[in-house]
Amino acid sequence: MSSIPEGQKNALIQAIKRRQRHLWPWAKRYNIEAFRLYDADQGDIPLEIDVYGNYLHVCEIEREDAGSAIYGPEWRLVMSDVAARTLGVPMSRTATKLRPRRRGGEGTDESILPDSRIELWIEEAGLRFKVNLTDYLDTGLFLHHRVTRGMVADLSMNQNVLNLFGYTGGFSVYAAAGGAASTTSVDLSGNYLKWAQENMEANGAIGGMHQFVQQDVSTFLREKQKTNMRYDLIICDPPTFSNSRAMEGTFDIGRDHPTLIKDCLSLLSAQGMLLFSSNARNFRLSVPKTETPRPVSLTNETMPEDFARSRPHQAWLFDMSKAPAGIIRERHGDTASSRRGRSDDHRPPRTGRSRRR
Numbered sequence: 001m002s003s004i005p006e007g008q009k010n011a012l013i014q015a016i017k018r019r020q021r022h023l024w025p026w027a028k029r030y031n032i033e034a035f036r037l038y039d040a041d042q043g044d045i046p047l048e049i050d051v052y053g054n055y056l057h058v059c060e061i062e063r064e065d066a067g068s069a070i071y072g073p074e075w076r077l078v079m080s081d082v083a084a085r086t087l088g089v090p091m092s093r094t095a096t097k098l099r100p101r102r103r104g105g106e107g108t109d110e111s112i113l114p115d116s117r118i119e120l121w122i123e124e125a126g127l128r129f130k131v132n133l134t135d136y137l138d139t140g141l142f143l144h145h146r147v148t149r150g151m152v153a154d155l156s157m158n159q160n161v162l163n164l165f166g167y168t169g170g171f172s173v174y175a176a177a178g179g180a181a182s183t184t185s186v187d188l189s190g191n192y193l194k195w196a197q198e199n200m201e202a203n204g205a206i207g208g209m210h211q212f213v214q215q216d217v218s219t220f221l222r223e224k225q226k227t228n229m230r231y232d233l234i235i236c237d238p239p240t241f242s243n244s245r246a247m248e249g250t251f252d253i254g255r256d257h258p259t260l261i262k263d264c265l266s267l268l269s270a271q272g273m274l275l276f277s278s279n280a281r282n283f284r285l286s287v288p289k290t291e292t293p294r295p296v297s298l299t300n301e302t303m304p305e306d307f308a309r310s311r312p313h314q315a316w317l318f319d320m321s322k323a324p325a326g327i328i329r330e331r332h333g334d335t336a337s338s339r340r341g342r343s344d345d346h347r348p349p350r351t352g353r354s355r356r357r
């Protein structure tokens with residue numbers, strides 16, 4: 001399109017080349033096939049460009065104030081083409097979308113997506129994940145949680161792991177690969193749970209110890225509290241907002257996270273851990289001063305190299321073994337009984353041991 005200044009196209013080409021020089025060797029060294037190549041790091045080029053093997057996923061980021069694109073579908077398509085040419089990827093392997101910043105924002109223009117669906121398997125840390133670049137806004141794997149997933153693997157040996165808002169099972173796959181005794185993935189969406197099961201099976205995580213529960217998380221937590229089931233590791237990475245007929249009312253991270261965290265903590269075993277994360281913009285964790293254990297920030301430790309600038313999530317660890325013994329007794333009764341059947345010899349290294357990827 002002639003109305004797009006050559007200077008803007010050239011700026012994108014130069015930025016991609018710079019990032020390529022920096023990230024290609026890093027991706028190769030850590031065997032990473034899917035990563036963020038360009039992260040809106042030039043003010044007047046609001047794009048996110050992700051590499052998935054030999055494919056590209058390009059999103060224009062909606063303007064913050066107006067709930068609409070700054071440039072629109074034609075600009076997006078031309079800039080995608082510029083990116084694809086620079087990287088030697090055909091446009092038939094490039095999905096171009098608009099990423100709304102808030103609920104009710106403008107949708108992706110379907111007409112500029114490739115004619116056929118792009119679904120492929122990519123590898124991460126020796127594990128396989130199915131991604132879909134055309135049918136949804138998100139692809140099935142949140143790339144900014146790559147290091148968090150590695151941390152989950154490090155913490156999972158012999159543990160009963162609960163993955164809340166489990167989506168396509170990324171955390172569950174890593175937990176299983178890290179030697180989890182069991183995994184339970186909870187999500188409202190039957191489609192995503194089927195996808196999670198596919199991902200698990202593709203990585204050899206098969207059998208009754210891997211459960212997939214289609215339920216509202218709040219209901220699931222309430223029901224589990226009435227049983228003796230307790231988890232050694234809970235991963236809770238909720239959406240910013242959710243509403244569905246299958247749940248009571250709505251979920252709003254700002255309003256609901258204190259209750260959600262409290263409910264998760266009450267389901268932890270005596271030395272269990274809760275890994276809580278949010279990618280809501282301007283999210284502020286609010287935990288009552290009396291809540292124990294205290295959260296420890298893992299945001300820096302879980303931020304991968306390719307998201308160092310945008311830092312899209314925050315993460316915290318709540319570690320019951322750091323809680324005063326009185327609180328543990330109060331929550332779990334006799335701590336000796338909750339230790340039964342668990343060997344601390346098998347406890348994996350604690351936080352901060354994962355290699356930065």
Ligand SMILES: C[S@@+](CC[C@H](N)C(=O)[O-])C[C@H]1O[C@@H](n2cnc3c(N)ncnc32)[C@H](O)[C@@H]1O
Nearest residue numbers: 142165167170187188189215216217237239242
């Ligand atoms: C942001 S994604 C979670 C990402 C995931 N933790 C990961 O990194 O792979 C949000 C997921 O939460 C699910 N979800 C939304 N509201 C829910 C609810 N109330 N109960 C259970 N699942 C819910 C959606 O279906 C979607 O799969």
